[in-house]
Amino acid sequence: VLVAKCGLDAHERGVHVVSRGLRDNGFEVVYLGLRSTPEAICSVAQQEDVDVIGISSLAGGHREFLRRLGAMMKERGMDDVLLVVGGVIPEEDVEFLYEQGVRAAFGQGTPMSEIVSFIRSNLRSQGAADGGR
Amino acid sequence: MRGAPELFDAAIHGDTTATARLLSLVERGGESAREVGCLSAPRAGGAYTVGLTGAPGAGKSTLTSAAIKHLRSLGDEVAVLAIDPSSPFTGGAILGDRVRMQEHAIDEGVFIRSMATRGHLGGLALATPEAIRLLDAIGYHWILVETVGVGQVEVEVAARADTTIVVVNPGWGDSVQANKAGLMEVADVFVVNKADRPGVADTTRDLQQMVELSAHMAHERSDRQEPVWRAPVVPTIGHSGEGVADLWAAVLAHREFGTSNGSLERRRRDRLNEELREIIARRLEQRAREISAGDRWQELTQQVLDREVAPWVAVDAMLGAVLQ
Numbered sequence: 001v002l003v004a005k006c007g008l009d010a011h012e013r014g015v016h017v018v019s020r021g022l023r024d025n026g027f028e029v030v031y032l033g034l035r036s037t038p039e040a041i042c043s044v045a046q047q048e049d050v051d052v053i054g055i056s057s058l059a060g061g062h063r064e065f066l067r068r069l070g071a072m073m074k075e076r077g078m079d080d081v082l083l084v085v086g087g088v089i090p091e092e093d094v095e096f097l098y099e100q101g102v103r104a105a106f107g108q109g110t111p112m113s114e115i116v117s118f119i120r121s122n123l124r125s126q127g128a129a130d131g132g133r
Numbered sequence: 134m135r136g137a138p139e140l141f142d143a144a145i146h147g148d149t150t151a152t153a154r155l156l157s158l159v160e161r162g163g164e165s166a167r168e169v170g171c172l173s174a175p176r177a178g179g180a181y182t183v184g185l186t187g188a189p190g191a192g193k194s195t196l197t198s199a200a201i202k203h204l205r206s207l208g209d210e211v212a213v214l215a216i217d218p219s220s221p222f223t224g225g226a227i228l229g230d231r232v233r234m235q236e237h238a239i240d241e242g243v244f245i246r247s248m249a250t251r252g253h254l255g256g257l258a259l260a261t262p263e264a265i266r267l268l269d270a271i272g273y274h275w276i277l278v279e280t281v282g283v284g285q286v287e288v289e290v291a292a293r294a295d296t297t298i299v300v301v302n303p304g305w306g307d308s309v310q311a312n313k314a315g316l317m318e319v320a321d322v323f324v325v326n327k328a329d330r331p332g333v334a335d336t337t338r339d340l341q342q343m344v345e346l347s348a349h350m351a352h353e354r355s356d357r358q359e360p361v362w363r364a365p366v367v368p369t370i371g372h373s374g375e376g377v378a379d380l381w382a383a384v385l386a387h388r389e390f391g392t393s394n395g396s397l398e399r400r401r402r403d404r405l406n407e408e409l410r411e412i413i414a415r416r417l418e419q420r421a422r423e424i425s426a427g428d429r430w431q432e433l434t435q436q437v438l439d440r441e442v443a444p445w446v447a448v449d450a451m452l453g454a455v456l457q
Contacts, residue, residue, distance in 0.1 A: 023223065023226060023227050024220070024223050024225060025223065026225045027225050028219070028247075029225070029226065030231060031227055031228065031231065031232060032231050032232065032235065033231070033232035033235055035235075040238035043238050043239050044231065044245075047149055047244055047245055048153065049150075049153035049156065049157045076150075
């Protein structure tokens with residue numbers, strides 16, 4: 001799982017909690033840190049051969065960011081990589097995000113078990129299900 | 134889904150996604166990892182491998198990033214393997230070395246891969262040697278290997294790298310620490326990173342004295358016949374890049390030393406010997422697990438339990454089967 005923050009958002013707390021939760025469920029989490037661009041996220045995801053990209057957003061700007069990320073993933077043939085978002089996502093944005101290729105949006109207070117089971121059941125390869133990255 | 138030969142062909146033509154997929158196969162182990170190994174072996178040998186090791190938080194990732202920057206400024210392409218620990222409890226891992234290397238994320242001349250140790254001790258992952266060979270075969274001339282944050286004895290990287298850099302910080306210990314066995318023995322180059330903090334001079338002096346002593350003793354041991362490498366001690370400030378050019382000059386000097394007197398070749402031969410021994414040990418271990426089951430095994434266990442035979446006699450009886 002590649003975990004990153006979008007754009008200028010510098011609120012790291014949530015992304016740490018989710019990374020930790022994934023780690024404790026047996027996932028290998030590549031943490032990219034703050035201020036990533038869609039381009040950097042795509043390149044890193046390719047080099048790390050990840051199954052999942054998780055984007056954390058708190059400060060907004062996620063619409064444009066994910067539009068660009070989704071388009072770039074499509075362009076690079078990364079259709080089999082599961083893209084999910086989490087954080088403060090207004091309900092009216094969710095439909096838009098799905099259209100950009102986002103497969104799930106986890107709002108505040110989502111239990112870790114829900115995130116884990118969604119990822120497990122939607123991984124591209126079942127071989128990765130017992131320890132995906 | 135592309136097979137290993139197809140992926141390999143794409144990788145040597147610059148397809149980084151293929152390289153990444155091959156590394157995943159190597160990490161997963163088993164039959165497909167062996168297939169990748171067979172593809173890599175004949176093409177490898179052109180790369181120079183530099184290991185960076187040191188305590189957690191010493192600045193290995195930041196220095197690695199600075200070294201990448203230095204190499205890129207010279208126009209060289211570089212591959213990096215950044216190792217972080219897997220949880221011994223859940224098998225999961227947080228691979229965070231990338232955080233310090235963000236500026237290289239979209240540089241096509243830099244390939245960075247995070248690896249989890251997946252239960253392997255020693256500071257590296259089990260698949261690291263094979264991953265190095267793969268990157269070598271694909272055509273990267275420089276391969277940097279950053280170990281997990283180590284304590285005093287995790288020195289496996291020294292056996293895997295052509296040059297090993299040990300990173301310490303000012304105020305990290307005294308001359309007794311410097312003379313302890315283990316990590317301190319494997320350095321080809323010492324870095325005193327975070328040199329903008331107090332205590333650099335003391336730490337540098339302690340290390341230099343230790344290096345002198347080691348060199349003197351090595352010289353005596355070889356009856357003053359063999360040239361002895363004295364590990365330079367280089368102060369750096371990783372986040373500003375200060376001292377990194379000096380660090381790299383020290384690495385190049387060590388390479389020159391190794392190539393000119395044959396010690397690099399010996400080191401690589403030793404490394405291969407060691408790797409082959411490990412593969413044999415793993416195969417035998419697997420075989421041992423296979424035979425420690427079944428009727429014959431139960432029968433022998435019972436005999437040992439009933440005090441009819443000593444454990445080693447029972448083992449001897451089974452060993453015939455392992456060694457076949």
